[in-house]
Amino acid sequence: MKVIKIDKKDWTGGIKKIQDSYRLFGPVKGEKFHDFKELGKGELPDLNFSNTRLSPKSIVYPQSEIMFEYSLDEKDSDHHIMKDAAKNYSPRAVLGIRPCDASAFLLVKRNFDTPEYRDPYWIRAYEATTFIGAACNNPCSTCFCTTAGSGPFNEEGLDILLSDAGDCWYAKAITEKGEKLLNAAGWSKAAAGGSLKKIESLKKEAEARISSSILTDQLKNKKTTELYEAPFWEDVSFACINCGTCTYLCPTCWCFDIQDENSGCSGVRMKNWDSCMFPLFTNHGTGHNPRGTKLHRVRQRFMHKLKYYVDKYDNGIQCVGCGRCIRSCPVNIDIRRVCDMMNSYDPKACACPVK
Amino acid sequence: MLGYIDKIREISKRLLDEGRVDMVIGFRKGTMPMMNEPAFVKTPGEVSTLVWDSNCGINLANYLTDRKEKIGVIAKGCDSRNIVTHLLENKTKRDKLVIIGVPCKGMIDRRRITAMFDDEVREVTEEGDVITVKGTGFEKKLKKAEILQDNCSKCIHRNPVLYDELAAPLVEEQKDIDRYADVRLIEAMSPQEKWQYFEDLLSPCIRCYACRNACPLCYCPTCFVDEARPQWVGKSQDPIDIRTFHFLRAYHCAGRCTDCGACERACPVGIKIRQFTSKLNRDCLDMFGWEAGLSLDQRPPLDTFKPGDPGDFIK
Ligand code: SF4
Ligand code: SF4
Ligand code: SF4
Ligand code: SF4
Numbered sequence: 001m002k003v004i005k006i007d008k009k010d011w012t013g014g015i016k017k018i019q020d021s022y023r024l025f026g027p028v029k030g031e032k033f034h035d036f037k038e039l040g041k042g043e044l045p046d047l048n049f050s051n052t053r054l055s056p057k058s059i060v061y062p063q064s065e066i067m068f069e070y071s072l073d074e075k076d077s078d079h080h081i082m083k084d085a086a087k088n089y090s091p092r093a094v095l096g097i098r099p100c101d102a103s104a105f106l107l108v109k110r111n112f113d114t115p116e117y118r119d120p121y122w123i124r125a126y127e128a129t130t131f132i133g134a135a136c137n138n139p140c141s142t143c144f145c146t147t148a149g150s151g152p153f154n155e156e157g158l159d160i161l162l163s164d165a166g167d168c169w170y171a172k173a174i175t176e177k178g179e180k181l182l183n184a185a186g187w188s189k190a191a192a193g194g195s196l197k198k199i200e201s202l203k204k205e206a207e208a209r210i211s212s213s214i215l216t217d218q219l220k221n222k223k224t225t226e227l228y229e230a231p232f233w234e235d236v237s238f239a240c241i242n243c244g245t246c247t248y249l250c251p252t253c254w255c256f257d258i259q260d261e262n263s264g265c266s267g268v269r270m271k272n273w274d275s276c277m278f279p280l281f282t283n284h285g286t287g288h289n290p291r292g293t294k295l296h297r298v299r300q301r302f303m304h305k306l307k308y309y310v311d312k313y314d315n316g317i318q319c320v321g322c323g324r325c326i327r328s329c330p331v332n333i334d335i336r337r338v339c340d341m342m343n344s345y346d347p348k349a350c351a352c353p354v355k
Numbered sequence: 356m357l358g359y360i361d362k363i364r365e366i367s368k369r370l371l372d373e374g375r376v377d378m379v380i381g382f383r384k385g386t387m388p389m390m391n392e393p394a395f396v397k398t399p400g401e402v403s404t405l406v407w408d409s410n411c412g413i414n415l416a417n418y419l420t421d422r423k424e425k426i427g428v429i430a431k432g433c434d435s436r437n438i439v440t441h442l443l444e445n446k447t448k449r450d451k452l453v454i455i456g457v458p459c460k461g462m463i464d465r466r467r468i469t470a471m472f473d474d475e476v477r478e479v480t481e482e483g484d485v486i487t488v489k490g491t492g493f494e495k496k497l498k499k500a501e502i503l504q505d506n507c508s509k510c511i512h513r514n515p516v517l518y519d520e521l522a523a524p525l526v527e528e529q530k531d532i533d534r535y536a537d538v539r540l541i542e543a544m545s546p547q548e549k550w551q552y553f554e555d556l557l558s559p560c561i562r563c564y565a566c567r568n569a570c571p572l573c574y575c576p577t578c579f580v581d582e583a584r585p586q587w588v589g590k591s592q593d594p595i596d597i598r599t600f601h602f603l604r605a606y607h608c609a610g611r612c613t614d615c616g617a618c619e620r621a622c623p624v625g626i627k628i629r630q631f632t633s634k635l636n637r638d639c640l641d642m643f644g645w646e647a648g649l650s651l652d653q654r655p656p657l658d659t660f661k662p663g664d665p666g667d668f669i670k
Binding site: 141 | 385386387390391392393394395413417418466470474475477559561563564565567568569577581583589590591592593620621622623624625
């Protein structure tokens with residue numbers, strides 16, 4: 001595995017060069033917090049952050065995305081015909097993505113790229129993207145990535161992993177895509193022997209700083225119906241205001257809604273993020289709503305992430321432990337607590353209510 | 356306010372013991388600094404999980420809407436005013452409620468405190484009027500009065516207006532507060548400046564609707580933005596739709612908003628949503644001498660007509 005040493009003085013120059021051949025996205029500090037933005041020419045990402053408020057999923061999967069355009073004007077020869085909207089799938093790179101968020105893309109891929117169905121918009125955007133991760137030296141108290149299948153130096157889903165070694169960056173090229181980007185940046189100085197060891201020790205230190213964890217080992221063995229009927233959902237869902245913050249901020253939540261919007265004689269068909277927390281999400285044309293109460297909706301969110309997904313893909317939970325939903329839920333509903341309740345649920349022990 | 360909790364637990368236990376309520380709605384300790392989670396207790400044995408401190412900013416009136424049980428509810432000044440509003444609007448019934456009033460000294464502003472430090476805030480404790488903030492390698496004491504939520508710093512109704520039990524003696528109300536400085540600032544702007552101001556204000560909105568859902572006033576079975584037949588508002592990030600949502604929601608709150616701050620507290624991207632409702636609150640005060648939720652005996656100005664109502668807008 002090739003490790004490149006990037007002197008901090010070569011940082012700015014390299015970024016400029018990347019922008020010659022890539023659209024570059026990176027974390028930028030707004031008025032109140034960091035978020036990913038497409039960087040203007042010469043604009044630098046600000047890597048002095050713990051993580052962004054919103055996840056970077058929107059770089060591949062925008063909150064609103066136009067798929068088709070059409071004309072409703074009968075004078076037009078192609079009226080009422082859906083035509084592909086113009087798209088830009090030229091190479092793009094995300095610089096400074098956290099390892100948890102990068103691994104989230106792999107998880108979403110299991111849903112958007114299957115032998116049966118392939119979401120062309122997501123796949124083409126994903127394939128056009130090079131992911132340059134910034135390892136976390138200082139995880140937050142709400143990060144539990146190491147027990148959610150990821151980690152502060154996790155390489156899965158990344159093309160390059162940057163580790164901050166104080167006076168320089170170590171850039172570990174993980175894929176060919178990554179090597180290509182390093183070449184484009186002109187970052188080519190091989191790091192001295194021992195760099196891998198240094199990265200390994202930074203990794204150990206960072207992992208030791210993760211103070212929060214979950215247990216997921218029993219989820220698979222639980223009976224779906226028993227978990228579904230567990231008495232704790234009333235308690236878990238009580239505070240929830242069904243706002244959807246958790247799902248909008250989550251790097252692994254993938255649900256969307258398709259809408260047509262007309263303006264005058266033309267229109268677009270678009271996909272917009274949707275959320276299982278919204279009552280409208282499952283509202284039927286008849287007016288019946290099979291998830292008619294917030295208990296149904298909250299249960300769905302956790303059952304999907306921690307049980308249905310686990311059973312369907314046999315590849316861990318649908319969560320990478322980024323902690324965003326914990327930090328931003330207005331009423332402090334904590335997935336770690338719910339996961340523990342599910343993982344340790346014993347229907348026999350709960351047969352009678354607590355007095 | 357820490358001292359209140361023993362009394363709150365004692366009252367709650369008594370109400371449950373005597374079977375006067377089926378549940379008490381309050382807060383349990385959160386899993387993060389400066390956060391508590393709204394929760395219910397149904398048995399006397401559970402009352403020890405109830406907590407009270409300066410992190411109980413969520414408005415609990417929101418949890419009463421259309422509930423059928425007999426409920427004991429913990430209510431600070433603003434919650435009690437929203438309970439009054441709920442009663443006026445038939446969203447709950449007086450004889451179903453036992454209101455445990457909490458004279459409030461304000462809730463602290465979690466966002467502002469978080470933003471004061473470069474490193475993560477890992478522990479926040481309070482003693483009287485001193486808030487101690489700790490993180491890895493730092494510790495700072497702050498005066499509570501200086502880090503209140505914006506609405507709390509401007510609040511003149513800290514004492515509950517309606518209650519059956521009281522968790523502590525009433526507190527002194529804040530006097531000589533300039534509650535509408537922000538409103539005047541915006542009023543003084545030119546139309547272009549106002550437009551720009553609101554554009555900037557709303558630009559980070561992701562339309563999660565946390566503001567709406569945290570608000571006790573927003574209980575419509577189907578909100579106009581969720582209506583599908585016909586669909587009034589688009590679902591994309593089109594700024595027109597975002598504006599439509601905010602402007603209409605604000606007007607739906609006119610004469611009803613208690614300035615509890617729950618909306619702002621809930622917003623994941625920190626939008627100052629009260630910039631809209633404050634103006635409407637002030638107009639209601641100026642035009643009708645009205646502040647929401649103070650009395651059960653008066654109908655709100657927007658659902659009644661009085662001969663003396665201002666009519667200058669009819670030209
Ligand atoms: S962020 Fe919290 S309150 Fe909002 S929908 Fe998610 S769990 Fe419910
Ligand atoms: S469920 Fe929460 S912690 Fe897990 S990936 Fe989503 S936002 Fe992060
Ligand atoms: S609009 Fe905001 S401040 Fe007013 S009552 Fe609703 S949540 Fe409270
Ligand atoms: S809570 Fe904030 S982001 Fe969500 S809809 Fe309201 S203003 Fe927009």
